[in-house]
Amino acid sequence: MSATLLDGHDVVLFDLDGTVYRGGELVSGALEAVGEVHQQDVAVRYVTNNASKTDRDVAQHLTKLGLPAQPEEVSTSAQAGAAMLADQLPRAAKVLVVGSSALESEVDNVGLVPVRSYGDDPVAVVQGHSTETTWRDLAEACLAIRAGALWVACNGDRTLPTERGELPGNGAMVAALQAATGKDPQVAGKPERPLLQRAVASAHAGSPLMVGDRLDTDIAGAVNAGMPSLLVLTGVSTAAELLGAPPELRPGHVAADLRALHRPRPESAIAEQPGWKVRVDGHRLELSAQSGESPLDPFAALRALCATWWPNGDGSPTVHACDDQAESALRTLDLG
Template sequence: MPDLAHIQALVIDLDGVLWRGQTALPGVVEFFNLLQERKIPFVLATNNAAASPEKVCRRLQRMGIHVSTEEILTSGRASAEYLRTELSVGSSIYAIGEEPLKTALVQAGFSLTQDASGVRAVVVGLDRQSTWEQLAEAALAIQTGALFLGTNPDVTFPIERGQVPGNGAILAALEAATGVKPRIIGKPEPHLYLQAVAYLQTESNHALAVGDRLETDILGGQRAGMMTALILTGVTQRHELGSSPIQPDYVFDDLPQLTRALMGHILD
């Protein structure tokens, strides 16, 4: 059994780890019961800027799991927190994104504007209603020196009929128009994980990043200096490990296997 004795906190992905599509994955309730009974601190961290912490909480509650919104870190909330280290409160922001991203920016003390004039930063998250006019205003702001942030780099977005353009496609269009690369906040960059570790008040090397994708969850955790655990109930399959340069510290078939490892080694 993997030795997790040095792990003090967990940063956990959502889709592919806790659920797949609309279906909860086996062992998710028992997993959270263990974390809460043993008082193992955790943060749920997602690249999805279109999901609010409140929405994630409600979904977990329907599964019989109770967490606080403070234990949920979306790439939208992380982007807003990152901007607080770069800009003064009240700075003007141009945002392309759905309501949860805009709410996070306002709650962080920023002012949202509808045009490019006087904009200090452009923040781009997935927006399924985005228009050419929005892209034009964002491009103009970036060209005049506004900070260019992307919540996550996911080029595609899965729907029932297949893959459609995701946030990375919007970022690519703006980069092509401006010649400016966006600063990415979500995985696989370390910012999201580092914010989670700071909230957990632990050191990165004592925190475990749990996810189902090598190229985002695992790579992001490694860049943040964390230990990493791949769960094989999502995107990455075991046969892909042999050919990948990204290697997790631990591999678990599913949440029940991770739960058993935690039971054996954390806080015994």
């Protein structure tokens, strides 16, 4: 029997929104896929750039959705940001917090003193997403940073996906302070390495697999950390974005959803695929089916397209279907 994608890994790092759940519902197949990871005695870590909630809050949310989770299985960018501060500051140092009470708690948990005013003489600033952040909060942080305070941002996500659409994320607030101070923060969350490295260390693991739905955070983070990754097309990033992705955003595997973890490794690997042929003609790809059997897997077509295009070109190519099966696959992938 062929080895599955999970085989050989001792921890799976799952992104949350768009990978495990979407809003108030689990992604199709997530409950069974994550459950099987546990049954295989492989550690699970949920890694989230969201610094506004505690690990307990995240675990409770997952449990309410029907996926039992423990706080120790959750790694947040707030925890990673606080850990970065603790590594560089003496115990009981004052840290100006721009963010939620959850971030404030993480600063306290590592032996530092959270404050909210420049007048309290902070030696560092930590910034995480909060819907309650005001101009005053940014002003206090601006004064501290301009005075030389160490600055750590929990993540640099410029937008936050919501039911209403993309709204300003922590990165947008970070950008405001960058403009006001002329300085750049250290960043804890994806795509930087600290959050992922902390999650792996917490599981005492040495062979991680990153799974996510965003090229610019999940997959880029895995590339930065030197770990293999699986992109699932259940969230933000699209087939077209994957095909045109630069090397620093390219996963080794892509699949429709998390069930790929328990299928033979070659079925999700970005490589030439049985049943599909791809021809390169300048900045154009021609896709054709090599089998009369129907239907062929459209996601296998995507893997074949990426395997052919990535070594031969850059940017986003145009894709042409040479037959009905190829046309159907491209329609499913929203390519063409």
